[in-house]
Amino acid sequence: MKTIRFFLFILCLIGSGLYLTASRFELLDVPALSRGEILPQEEWSKTLLGKWKYRRVFKASFYSWVYEGEVEYKPDNSFSRYITCKYYEGYYGKISDSYLKIIVGGSYSGKWAVNDTDRFFTEVIELCDISVGRRDSGYEKFNLDFCSSFFAPRNNWEFGDVSYPQSKFELKRFDNEKIVVKGMVFDDGASIEIVFDRLD
Protein backbone atom coordinates (compact mmCIF):
# COMPACT_ATOMS: atom_id res chain seq x y z
CA MET A 1 0.00 0.00 0.00
CA LYS A 2 2.86 2.34 0.89
CA THR A 3 4.50 1.54 -2.44
CA ILE A 4 1.35 2.51 -4.30
CA ARG A 5 1.11 5.75 -2.30
CA PHE A 6 4.76 6.49 -3.03
CA PHE A 7 4.30 6.03 -6.77
CA LEU A 8 1.08 8.06 -6.73
CA PHE A 9 3.01 10.85 -5.00
CA ILE A 10 5.77 10.61 -7.62
CA LEU A 11 3.19 10.64 -10.42
CA CYS A 12 1.45 13.70 -8.94
CA LEU A 13 4.76 15.57 -8.66
CA ILE A 14 5.83 14.71 -12.20
CA GLY A 15 2.36 15.31 -13.66
CA SER A 16 1.86 18.69 -12.05
CA GLY A 17 5.45 19.67 -12.83
CA LEU A 18 5.02 18.82 -16.50
CA TYR A 19 1.66 20.60 -16.65
CA LEU A 20 3.06 23.74 -15.00
CA THR A 21 6.13 23.66 -17.27
CA ALA A 22 3.93 23.31 -20.35
CA SER A 23 1.81 26.19 -19.11
CA ARG A 24 4.77 28.38 -18.21
CA PHE A 25 6.52 27.99 -21.52
CA GLU A 26 3.31 27.82 -23.55
CA LEU A 27 4.05 24.37 -24.90
CA LEU A 28 0.42 23.34 -24.72
CA ASP A 29 -2.82 25.18 -25.12
CA VAL A 30 -3.21 25.74 -21.38
CA PRO A 31 -3.49 29.05 -19.58
CA ALA A 32 -0.18 30.72 -18.76
CA LEU A 33 0.16 30.88 -15.00
CA SER A 34 3.14 33.09 -14.43
CA ARG A 35 3.50 35.33 -17.45
CA GLY A 36 0.58 37.52 -16.62
CA GLU A 37 -2.03 38.51 -19.13
CA ILE A 38 -3.04 41.36 -21.39
CA LEU A 39 -6.21 42.90 -20.07
CA PRO A 40 -8.98 43.90 -22.50
CA GLN A 41 -8.31 47.38 -23.86
CA GLU A 42 -11.52 48.75 -22.31
CA GLU A 43 -9.96 48.22 -18.89
CA TRP A 44 -6.66 49.95 -19.64
CA SER A 45 -7.69 53.47 -18.70
CA LYS A 46 -8.77 52.31 -15.26
CA THR A 47 -5.76 50.05 -14.83
CA LEU A 48 -3.21 52.70 -15.77
CA LEU A 49 -4.33 55.16 -13.08
CA GLY A 50 -1.82 55.54 -10.27
CA LYS A 51 1.92 55.41 -9.77
CA TRP A 52 4.24 53.06 -11.62
CA LYS A 53 7.96 52.37 -11.44
CA TYR A 54 9.34 52.70 -14.95
CA ARG A 55 12.38 51.12 -16.56
CA ARG A 56 13.34 51.21 -20.23
CA VAL A 57 16.48 49.35 -21.30
CA PHE A 58 17.91 49.93 -24.75
CA LYS A 59 20.76 47.53 -25.58
CA ALA A 60 22.80 47.93 -28.74
CA SER A 61 26.03 46.17 -29.69
CA PHE A 62 28.42 48.56 -27.98
CA TYR A 63 26.27 50.81 -25.83
CA SER A 64 23.13 50.86 -23.71
CA TRP A 65 20.66 53.46 -22.50
CA VAL A 66 18.70 52.85 -19.32
CA TYR A 67 15.81 55.11 -18.39
CA GLU A 68 14.50 54.66 -14.86
CA GLY A 69 12.00 56.56 -12.82
CA GLU A 70 8.44 56.97 -11.72
CA VAL A 71 5.31 57.91 -13.58
CA GLU A 72 1.87 58.82 -12.34
CA TYR A 73 -1.19 58.59 -14.58
CA LYS A 74 -3.94 60.82 -13.23
CA PRO A 75 -7.72 60.60 -13.77
CA ASP A 76 -7.78 63.92 -15.69
CA ASN A 77 -5.60 62.23 -18.35
CA SER A 78 -2.50 64.13 -17.31
CA PHE A 79 0.71 62.39 -16.35
CA SER A 80 3.97 63.36 -14.68
CA ARG A 81 7.19 61.45 -14.90
CA TYR A 82 10.50 61.64 -13.05
CA ILE A 83 13.30 60.09 -15.00
CA THR A 84 17.02 59.35 -14.89
CA CYS A 85 18.65 58.39 -18.19
CA LYS A 86 22.00 56.61 -18.01
CA TYR A 87 24.31 55.94 -20.92
CA TYR A 88 26.70 52.97 -20.71
CA GLU A 89 29.43 52.21 -23.19
CA GLY A 90 30.53 48.59 -23.28
CA TYR A 91 29.81 45.36 -25.10
CA TYR A 92 26.23 44.24 -25.42
CA GLY A 93 24.31 44.44 -22.19
CA LYS A 94 27.07 45.81 -19.97
CA ILE A 95 25.06 47.87 -17.52
CA SER A 96 27.18 48.60 -14.49
CA ASP A 97 28.73 51.69 -12.96
CA SER A 98 32.15 51.01 -14.48
CA TYR A 99 30.64 51.49 -17.97
CA LEU A 100 28.56 54.54 -17.04
CA LYS A 101 29.43 57.63 -19.12
CA ILE A 102 26.47 60.00 -19.02
CA ILE A 103 23.63 60.73 -16.62
CA VAL A 104 20.72 62.92 -17.61
CA GLY A 105 17.64 63.44 -15.48
CA GLY A 106 14.64 65.49 -14.50
CA SER A 107 10.96 65.39 -15.17
CA TYR A 108 8.38 65.86 -17.89
CA SER A 109 4.61 65.89 -18.00
CA GLY A 110 1.74 65.93 -20.42
CA LYS A 111 -1.40 64.03 -21.40
CA TRP A 112 -1.98 60.32 -21.73
CA ALA A 113 -4.59 58.40 -23.68
CA VAL A 114 -5.43 54.83 -24.58
CA ASN A 115 -5.71 54.27 -28.31
CA ASP A 116 -9.22 53.25 -29.40
CA THR A 117 -8.30 50.88 -32.16
CA ASP A 118 -4.74 49.61 -31.91
CA ARG A 119 -3.27 48.03 -28.79
CA PHE A 120 -1.16 50.84 -27.32
CA PHE A 121 -1.39 53.91 -25.09
CA THR A 122 0.19 57.27 -25.75
CA GLU A 123 1.94 59.98 -23.79
CA VAL A 124 2.01 63.44 -25.36
CA ILE A 125 4.64 65.64 -23.75
CA GLU A 126 3.75 69.23 -22.81
CA LEU A 127 6.39 70.34 -20.30
CA CYS A 128 9.96 69.15 -19.96
CA ASP A 129 12.70 69.97 -17.48
CA ILE A 130 15.68 67.68 -17.93
CA SER A 131 19.31 68.54 -17.36
CA VAL A 132 22.70 66.86 -17.61
CA GLY A 133 23.91 65.40 -14.34
CA ARG A 134 27.20 63.91 -15.46
CA ARG A 135 29.09 63.77 -18.71
CA ASP A 136 32.49 62.05 -18.93
CA SER A 137 35.20 63.73 -20.96
CA GLY A 138 35.03 62.71 -24.62
CA TYR A 139 31.22 62.88 -24.69
CA GLU A 140 30.89 66.61 -25.31
CA LYS A 141 29.54 66.05 -28.83
CA PHE A 142 26.50 64.12 -27.60
CA ASN A 143 23.28 66.09 -27.93
CA LEU A 144 21.98 65.85 -24.39
CA ASP A 145 19.29 68.48 -24.73
CA PHE A 146 16.55 65.88 -24.28
CA CYS A 147 13.86 68.55 -23.93
CA SER A 148 14.37 69.47 -27.57
CA SER A 149 14.77 65.90 -28.82
CA PHE A 150 13.30 62.80 -27.16
CA PHE A 151 11.11 64.59 -24.66
CA ALA A 152 10.39 67.75 -26.65
CA PRO A 153 6.88 69.19 -26.15
CA ARG A 154 4.31 67.69 -28.55
CA ASN A 155 6.40 64.52 -28.91
CA ASN A 156 4.43 61.28 -28.70
CA TRP A 157 5.60 58.19 -26.85
CA GLU A 158 3.59 55.10 -27.69
CA PHE A 159 3.64 51.96 -25.51
CA GLY A 160 2.21 48.72 -26.87
CA ASP A 161 1.96 46.99 -30.23
CA VAL A 162 3.43 49.64 -32.51
CA SER A 163 5.55 49.57 -35.66
CA TYR A 164 7.71 52.29 -37.15
CA PRO A 165 9.91 52.12 -40.26
CA GLN A 166 13.01 51.34 -38.17
CA SER A 167 11.54 49.69 -35.10
CA LYS A 168 8.83 47.37 -33.90
CA PHE A 169 7.34 46.88 -30.43
CA GLU A 170 5.14 44.18 -28.96
CA LEU A 171 3.04 44.28 -25.81
CA LYS A 172 3.90 41.25 -23.67
CA ARG A 173 1.95 41.93 -20.53
CA PHE A 174 -0.62 44.41 -19.31
CA ASP A 175 -2.29 43.78 -15.99
CA ASN A 176 -2.78 45.49 -12.64
CA GLU A 177 0.76 44.70 -11.49
CA LYS A 178 2.95 45.01 -14.54
CA ILE A 179 3.18 46.27 -18.09
CA VAL A 180 5.89 44.86 -20.33
CA VAL A 181 6.73 45.94 -23.87
CA LYS A 182 9.57 44.46 -25.88
CA GLY A 183 10.91 45.68 -29.16
CA MET A 184 13.71 45.89 -31.68
CA VAL A 185 15.34 48.94 -33.25
CA PHE A 186 16.58 47.61 -36.56
CA ASP A 187 18.92 50.39 -37.69
CA ASP A 188 20.83 50.07 -34.38
CA GLY A 189 20.43 46.32 -34.06
CA ALA A 190 19.20 47.07 -30.56
CA SER A 191 16.68 45.45 -28.26
CA ILE A 192 14.36 47.44 -26.03
CA GLU A 193 12.53 46.36 -22.91
CA ILE A 194 10.07 48.64 -21.21
CA VAL A 195 8.71 47.57 -17.83
CA PHE A 196 6.17 49.34 -15.63
CA ASP A 197 5.74 47.98 -12.09
CA ARG A 198 2.85 49.23 -9.99
CA LEU A 199 3.95 51.22 -6.98
CA ASP A 200 0.75 51.77 -5.04
Add this chain to the structure above:
Amino acid sequence: MQNTDDIFESLGGIFFKNLIDSTNEKNSAAQTRLILAGIALLTFVGAEAVKILFRNNFGSKGINLLRAFLCLVGFGLISAGCIAAWFQSDSPDLEQIGSPKSFLLAGIFYAILGIYVFAKAIVQKARAKDLVHPQYRGDSYLLSFLMKSGWSQAKVQNLAEPLLTLAIGIFLTPVNLLWGIPLLFCALSVWLHQLFELIFGVSHVRDVLAERGYQISRENGFSEVKH
Protein backbone atom coordinates in the same frame (compact mmCIF):
# COMPACT_ATOMS: atom_id res chain seq x y z
CA MET B 1 37.76 -3.65 -10.36
CA GLN B 2 38.36 0.02 -9.71
CA ASN B 3 37.22 1.89 -6.62
CA THR B 4 34.79 4.79 -7.20
CA ASP B 5 37.21 7.13 -5.43
CA ASP B 6 39.96 6.08 -7.85
CA ILE B 7 37.71 6.92 -10.82
CA PHE B 8 36.86 10.26 -9.23
CA GLU B 9 40.55 11.04 -8.66
CA SER B 10 41.49 10.07 -12.23
CA LEU B 11 38.70 12.29 -13.54
CA GLY B 12 39.98 15.11 -11.33
CA GLY B 13 43.45 14.57 -12.80
CA ILE B 14 42.07 14.68 -16.37
CA PHE B 15 40.09 17.83 -15.50
CA PHE B 16 43.07 19.76 -14.10
CA LYS B 17 45.43 18.59 -16.87
CA ASN B 18 42.98 19.80 -19.52
CA LEU B 19 42.28 22.97 -17.55
CA ILE B 20 45.87 24.00 -18.18
CA ASP B 21 45.86 22.76 -21.80
CA SER B 22 42.59 24.52 -22.59
CA THR B 23 44.12 27.93 -21.85
CA ASN B 24 45.46 27.58 -25.39
CA GLU B 25 42.43 28.74 -27.39
CA LYS B 26 43.42 26.62 -30.40
CA ASN B 27 43.34 23.42 -28.38
CA SER B 28 39.64 22.67 -28.81
CA ALA B 29 40.16 18.96 -28.04
CA ALA B 30 41.42 19.90 -24.55
CA GLN B 31 38.43 22.19 -24.08
CA THR B 32 36.05 19.37 -25.01
CA ARG B 33 37.85 16.96 -22.66
CA LEU B 34 37.69 19.61 -19.93
CA ILE B 35 33.93 20.02 -20.32
CA LEU B 36 33.34 16.24 -20.39
CA ALA B 37 35.56 15.66 -17.35
CA GLY B 38 33.82 18.56 -15.56
CA ILE B 39 30.38 17.07 -16.25
CA ALA B 40 31.58 13.62 -15.15
CA LEU B 41 32.96 15.12 -11.91
CA LEU B 42 29.68 16.93 -11.33
CA THR B 43 27.74 13.68 -11.71
CA PHE B 44 29.85 12.25 -8.88
CA VAL B 45 29.06 15.31 -6.77
CA GLY B 46 25.33 15.16 -7.61
CA ALA B 47 25.18 11.46 -6.80
CA GLU B 48 27.00 12.09 -3.52
CA ALA B 49 24.40 14.68 -2.54
CA VAL B 50 21.52 12.23 -3.12
CA LYS B 51 23.41 9.49 -1.29
CA ILE B 52 24.10 11.61 1.80
CA LEU B 53 20.60 13.05 1.80
CA PHE B 54 18.74 9.74 1.71
CA ARG B 55 21.06 7.43 3.60
CA ASN B 56 22.98 6.77 6.84
CA ASN B 57 25.76 4.55 8.06
CA PHE B 58 28.25 4.55 5.19
CA GLY B 59 31.32 3.30 7.01
CA SER B 60 34.65 5.08 7.29
CA LYS B 61 35.41 4.77 3.57
CA GLY B 62 31.88 5.11 2.31
CA ILE B 63 31.87 8.91 2.52
CA ASN B 64 34.09 11.10 0.41
CA LEU B 65 34.52 14.42 2.23
CA LEU B 66 35.95 16.13 -0.87
CA ARG B 67 32.80 15.34 -2.84
CA ALA B 68 30.66 16.43 0.13
CA PHE B 69 32.62 19.68 0.22
CA LEU B 70 32.06 20.11 -3.53
CA CYS B 71 28.32 19.64 -2.83
CA LEU B 72 28.55 22.50 -0.33
CA VAL B 73 30.41 24.66 -2.90
CA GLY B 74 28.03 23.73 -5.74
CA PHE B 75 24.83 24.30 -3.77
CA GLY B 76 26.39 27.41 -2.23
CA LEU B 77 27.07 28.85 -5.68
CA ILE B 78 23.51 28.09 -6.81
CA SER B 79 22.22 29.68 -3.62
CA ALA B 80 24.39 32.78 -4.12
CA GLY B 81 23.21 33.01 -7.75
CA CYS B 82 19.57 32.80 -6.64
CA ILE B 83 20.01 35.45 -3.95
CA ALA B 84 21.84 37.73 -6.45
CA ALA B 85 18.98 37.20 -8.91
CA TRP B 86 16.50 38.07 -6.16
CA PHE B 87 18.26 41.43 -5.73
CA GLN B 88 18.06 41.99 -9.52
CA SER B 89 14.51 40.73 -9.70
CA ASP B 90 13.14 43.68 -11.67
CA SER B 91 14.95 42.45 -14.77
CA PRO B 92 12.53 41.03 -17.37
CA ASP B 93 15.17 38.46 -18.39
CA LEU B 94 15.14 36.94 -14.91
CA GLU B 95 11.38 36.82 -14.90
CA GLN B 96 11.62 34.11 -17.54
CA ILE B 97 13.54 31.97 -15.02
CA GLY B 98 11.32 32.53 -12.02
CA SER B 99 9.49 35.02 -9.85
CA PRO B 100 11.46 37.16 -7.33
CA LYS B 101 10.12 35.22 -4.35
CA SER B 102 11.02 31.91 -5.95
CA PHE B 103 14.63 33.10 -6.31
CA LEU B 104 14.72 33.88 -2.60
CA LEU B 105 13.16 30.55 -1.65
CA ALA B 106 15.49 28.63 -3.98
CA GLY B 107 18.47 30.49 -2.51
CA ILE B 108 17.46 29.57 1.05
CA PHE B 109 16.68 25.99 -0.04
CA TYR B 110 20.10 25.39 -1.60
CA ALA B 111 21.95 27.12 1.24
CA ILE B 112 20.26 24.80 3.76
CA LEU B 113 20.74 21.77 1.49
CA GLY B 114 24.46 22.46 0.98
CA ILE B 115 25.11 22.98 4.70
CA TYR B 116 23.00 19.95 5.66
CA VAL B 117 24.75 17.63 3.19
CA PHE B 118 28.24 18.73 4.27
CA ALA B 119 27.44 18.70 8.01
CA LYS B 120 25.85 15.26 7.73
CA ALA B 121 28.89 13.97 5.81
CA ILE B 122 31.20 15.14 8.61
CA VAL B 123 28.99 13.66 11.32
CA GLN B 124 28.66 10.35 9.45
CA LYS B 125 32.41 10.21 8.88
CA ALA B 126 33.06 10.80 12.58
CA ARG B 127 30.60 8.08 13.60
CA ALA B 128 31.71 5.63 10.91
CA LYS B 129 32.60 2.06 11.76
CA ASP B 130 35.56 0.40 10.10
CA LEU B 131 33.68 -2.87 9.82
CA VAL B 132 31.55 -1.62 6.96
CA HIS B 133 32.76 -2.66 3.53
CA PRO B 134 34.23 0.32 1.61
CA GLN B 135 31.88 -0.36 -1.32
CA TYR B 136 28.76 -0.31 0.83
CA ARG B 137 26.42 2.51 -0.20
CA GLY B 138 24.75 3.11 3.15
CA ASP B 139 21.41 2.37 4.81
CA SER B 140 18.48 3.90 2.97
CA TYR B 141 16.61 5.31 5.94
CA LEU B 142 14.50 8.04 4.35
CA LEU B 143 12.62 5.62 2.11
CA SER B 144 12.95 2.62 4.43
CA PHE B 145 9.16 2.21 4.37
CA LEU B 146 9.55 0.85 0.84
CA MET B 147 11.82 -1.91 2.13
CA LYS B 148 9.21 -2.83 4.69
CA SER B 149 6.85 -3.26 1.73
CA GLY B 150 9.21 -5.78 0.18
CA TRP B 151 11.58 -3.62 -1.86
CA SER B 152 15.24 -4.54 -1.81
CA GLN B 153 17.63 -1.85 -0.59
CA ALA B 154 19.46 -1.94 -3.94
CA LYS B 155 16.15 -1.21 -5.72
CA VAL B 156 15.43 1.69 -3.37
CA GLN B 157 18.89 3.14 -3.97
CA ASN B 158 18.94 2.52 -7.72
CA LEU B 159 15.38 3.55 -8.49
CA ALA B 160 13.29 5.10 -5.70
CA GLU B 161 15.76 7.69 -4.37
CA PRO B 162 16.74 9.20 -7.75
CA LEU B 163 13.13 8.96 -8.94
CA LEU B 164 11.87 10.97 -5.97
CA THR B 165 14.64 13.57 -6.52
CA LEU B 166 13.73 13.70 -10.22
CA ALA B 167 10.02 14.14 -9.43
CA ILE B 168 10.73 17.00 -6.98
CA GLY B 169 13.02 18.56 -9.61
CA ILE B 170 10.32 18.33 -12.29
CA PHE B 171 7.79 19.85 -9.88
CA LEU B 172 10.07 22.78 -8.97
CA THR B 173 11.37 23.55 -12.49
CA PRO B 174 8.33 25.62 -13.54
CA VAL B 175 8.47 27.49 -10.21
CA ASN B 176 12.07 28.47 -10.88
CA LEU B 177 14.48 26.93 -13.37
CA LEU B 178 17.38 27.41 -10.95
CA TRP B 179 15.45 25.55 -8.27
CA GLY B 180 14.42 22.53 -10.31
CA ILE B 181 17.23 21.89 -12.77
CA PRO B 182 20.01 21.20 -10.20
CA LEU B 183 17.75 18.58 -8.59
CA LEU B 184 17.09 17.01 -11.99
CA PHE B 185 20.84 16.93 -12.53
CA CYS B 186 21.39 15.26 -9.14
CA ALA B 187 18.81 12.58 -9.96
CA LEU B 188 20.29 11.91 -13.40
CA SER B 189 23.76 11.89 -11.80
CA VAL B 190 22.78 8.89 -9.68
CA TRP B 191 21.88 6.91 -12.79
CA LEU B 192 24.96 8.11 -14.67
CA HIS B 193 27.04 7.21 -11.64
CA GLN B 194 25.53 3.73 -11.71
CA LEU B 195 26.45 3.51 -15.38
CA PHE B 196 30.08 4.34 -14.47
CA GLU B 197 29.97 1.68 -11.78
CA LEU B 198 28.58 -0.82 -14.25
CA ILE B 199 31.34 -0.02 -16.73
CA PHE B 200 34.04 -0.32 -14.08
CA GLY B 201 32.56 -3.46 -12.55
CA VAL B 202 31.56 -2.08 -9.15
CA SER B 203 27.80 -2.09 -9.62
CA HIS B 204 27.09 -5.76 -8.86
CA VAL B 205 29.20 -5.77 -5.70
CA ARG B 206 27.40 -2.71 -4.42
CA ASP B 207 23.98 -4.21 -5.14
CA VAL B 208 24.93 -7.39 -3.27
CA LEU B 209 26.28 -5.34 -0.38
CA ALA B 210 23.13 -3.26 -0.32
CA GLU B 211 21.10 -6.45 0.11
CA ARG B 212 23.29 -8.18 2.66
CA GLY B 213 24.29 -5.06 4.50
CA TYR B 214 20.67 -4.28 5.11
CA GLN B 215 19.84 -7.81 6.30
CA ILE B 216 22.87 -8.06 8.56
CA SER B 217 22.33 -4.64 10.09
CA ARG B 218 18.90 -5.71 11.26
CA GLU B 219 20.35 -8.42 13.45
CA ASN B 220 24.02 -7.99 14.24
CA GLY B 221 25.04 -4.55 13.14
CA PHE B 222 27.42 -4.33 10.23
CA SER B 223 30.10 -6.76 9.28
CA GLU B 224 32.27 -6.85 6.22
CA VAL B 225 30.76 -8.83 3.40
CA LYS B 226 33.21 -10.84 1.34
CA HIS B 227 32.54 -11.01 -2.34
